[in-house]
Amino acid sequence: MTVRLYVVDDDRHYARLLSYRLDKDTEHEVHTFASGEEALDALDANPPDLVLLDIMMPGIGGMETLRRLQLFKPDLPVVMISAQGTADVAVEAMKGGATDYITKGQDDLVKLDIVVKNLKQRVKLSREVERLRGEVAKKYGMDEIVGDSPAMERVYQLIEKTLRGNLTVAIQGESGTGKELVARAIHFNTPPQGGAKEGPGPFVVVNSAAIPKELMESEFFGHEKGSFTGAHARHIGKFEQANGGTLFLDEVGELDLKLQAKLLRALQNREITRVGGSETIKFECRVISATNKDVLKMVASGEFREDLYYRLFQFPVQLPPLRERDQDVLVLAHDFLRGYAKQYPRFKKKRLGADAARALMSYPWPGNVRELKSVVERAMMISDQDEITPEDLLIDGPHAIAPWAERVHKTASGAAPPRETPPPTSSGDGSSVPTMTVPAAFATGEPEPTLVAVPSPADLGLPMPSSPAATAVAEAPEADEPIVPLEDLKRRAVEHAYTVCDGSAERAAQELGIGRATMYRLLKKYEIEG
Numbered sequence: 001m002t003v004r005l006y007v008v009d010d011d012r013h014y015a016r017l018l019s020y021r022l023d024k025d026t027e028h029e030v031h032t033f034a035s036g037e038e039a040l041d042a043l044d045a046n047p048p049d050l051v052l053l054d055i056m057m058p059g060i061g062g063m064e065t066l067r068r069l070q071l072f073k074p075d076l077p078v079v080m081i082s083a084q085g086t087a088d089v090a091v092e093a094m095k096g097g098a099t100d101y102i103t104k105g106q107d108d109l110v111k112l113d114i115v116v117k118n119l120k121q122r123v124k125l126s127r128e129v130e131r132l133r134g135e136v137a138k139k140y141g142m143d144e145i146v147g148d149s150p151a152m153e154r155v156y157q158l159i160e161k162t163l164r165g166n167l168t169v170a171i172q173g174e175s176g177t178g179k180e181l182v183a184r185a186i187h188f189n190t191p192p193q194g195g196a197k198e199g200p201g202p203f204v205v206v207n208s209a210a211i212p213k214e215l216m217e218s219e220f221f222g223h224e225k226g227s228f229t230g231a232h233a234r235h236i237g238k239f240e241q242a243n244g245g246t247l248f249l250d251e252v253g254e255l256d257l258k259l260q261a262k263l264l265r266a267l268q269n270r271e272i273t274r275v276g277g278s279e280t281i282k283f284e285c286r287v288i289s290a291t292n293k294d295v296l297k298m299v300a301s302g303e304f305r306e307d308l309y310y311r312l313f314q315f316p317v318q319l320p321p322l323r324e325r326d327q328d329v330l331v332l333a334h335d336f337l338r339g340y341a342k343q344y345p346r347f348k349k350k351r352l353g354a355d356a357a358r359a360l361m362s363y364p365w366p367g368n369v370r371e372l373k374s375v376v377e378r379a380m381m382i383s384d385q386d387e388i389t390p391e392d393l394l395i396d397g398p399h400a401i402a403p404w405a406e407r408v409h410k411t412a413s414g415a416a417p418p419r420e421t422p423p424p425t426s427s428g429d430g431s432s433v434p435t436m437t438v439p440a441a442f443a444t445g446e447p448e449p450t451l452v453a454v455p456s457p458a459d460l461g462l463p464m465p466s467s468p469a470a471t472a473v474a475e476a477p478e479a480d481e482p483i484v485p486l487e488d489l490k491r492r493a494v495e496h497a498y499t500v501c502d503g504s505a506e507r508a509a510q511e512l513g514i515g516r517a518t519m520y521r522l523l524k525k526y527e528i529e530g
């Protein structure tokens with residue numbers, strides 16, 4: 001680990017003495033400066049981990065330099081160097097935020113070693129925290145949301161807009177459409193609000209459907225010891241826990257009217273009182289709610305307070321069910337395949353065969369993405385070969401299991417499928433796509449073959465052959481060519497388009513037939529740089 005140290009002292013002899021000693025440690029990168037101004041000028045290009053700062057210097061001097069260093073990075077460790085007889089100034093500096101001080105000509109060099117050693121420990125720790133924070137943010141970042149369909153494109157645009165301010169966001173969508181995923185992405189990508197400390201703060205979930213009614217108030221606002229039977233200790237509620245971060249109110253449509261009134265009051269006044277307590281406690285957090293209910297209908301029927309509706313739904317984000325994003329099915333399936341193989345490396349060679357991919361595409365998925373996920377993960381487990389076949393999916397055929405089997409049979413026998421929209425005969429953007437007969441694996445015993453949609457290249461997230469960027473990568477493969485994973489093709493298509501379009505993401509997006517936001521996301525995902 002390299003630690004960058006600044007030695008700032010106009011006494012060149014003393015500065016050289018310190019830097020010579022510090023340089024002996026190979027982990028140290030020492031920069032010396034003769035004035036505060038010089039050191040401040042270097043901050044952006046080479047930010048320090050630790051500063052040794054003389055108090056008495058010409059120009060702005062040590063104290064003012066300290067103040068400006070703190071503006072640059074509030075938790076930057078700064079050790080003041082005081083001349084003999086100016087120890088009282090050093091103490092003043094520590095009151096002003098300096099970490100420690102050494103006195104020239106006394107025990108300075110020994111103390112220097114100890115101080116630097118301790119601070120290095122601190123720097124190492126804060127780097128580790130930073131690294132972990134980055135990992136968490138990545139895990140819950142935008143990249144976790146998968147899908148390039150026009151419907152998801154709109155969702156990405158809305159998410160980006162929610163990041164501009166601190167309005168309450170209400171995410172609506174059927175069960176399993178990714179509401180929590182989107183809430184986490186908003187939380188982890190929201191820039192720190194005015195005065196907030198570093199990082200996104202805590203993400204606290206309250207699932208209103210999962211908590212017994214009688215415990216709801218205490219869950220939200222906390223309680224004091226002895227405030228009711230069973231309250232053996234003080235309990236800190238979710239609002240307080242979310243302070244400085246995000247409170248995610250899941251299934252908000254399940255709240256009863258009494259609690260709705262209390263929630264409204266808390267949100268309006270930005271303060272709460274614990275059950276059985278009298279102290280009012282201020283909180284500051286972003287509020288995101290989610291529901292799969294039609295809350296406006298609930299407002300009309302008196303089940304949901306209108307004033308709370310306006311308070312929570314300042315920025316509504318509607319998530320599409322899977323049936324409205326057919327072209328995402330394979331992208332999602334591959335993502336689940338990769339995710340499961342990462343979790344269980346023994347499955348890392350498993351891949352979707354062409355017939356299985358077609359079967360997934362033609363299956364009438366309803367809304368819940370979890371269904372697709374469990375079909376894919378189960379297929380990985382039960383398939384005997386590396387290539388997953390339609391039979392491994394267990395969504396049709398003699399071994400198919402509910403609810404998947406019933407859906408296929410209902411659809412095939414002409415009964416209304418559970419989806420609200422018809423099976424895919426058009427791509428997401430309204431253009432028609434060719435149809436084909438159901439593959440053998442979907443034979444239902446019906447005399448007439450069922451017609452289902454065949455994915456177009458655009459449906460698969462691939463460039464349409466008509467675009468110049470596409471022709472180079474979308475040539476028809478020979479029958480004996482090995483199958484290339486879809487993700488590799490996508491990466492190549494994006495890379496190629498970006499190069500051909502001279503690094504213009506906008507033009508490349510146009511050529512690929514995808515939106516700008518998706519293009520930027522893919523460039524980031526594949527780490528393609530201009």
Ligand SMILES: Nc1ncnc2c1ncn2[C@@H]1O[C@H](COP(=O)(O)OP(=O)(O)OP(=O)(O)O)[C@@H](O)[C@H]1O
Nearest residue numbers: 144145146147174175176177178179180181369370
């Ligand atoms: N767009 C998506 N990209 C990747 N995974 C998704 C997407 N949408 C949903 N999922 C996956 O589906 C599962 C359900 O997602 P999530 O819990 O966010 O949905 P939800 O709408 O909050 O569900 P519920 O209404 O049941 O609480 C998770 O495993 C999630 O990873």
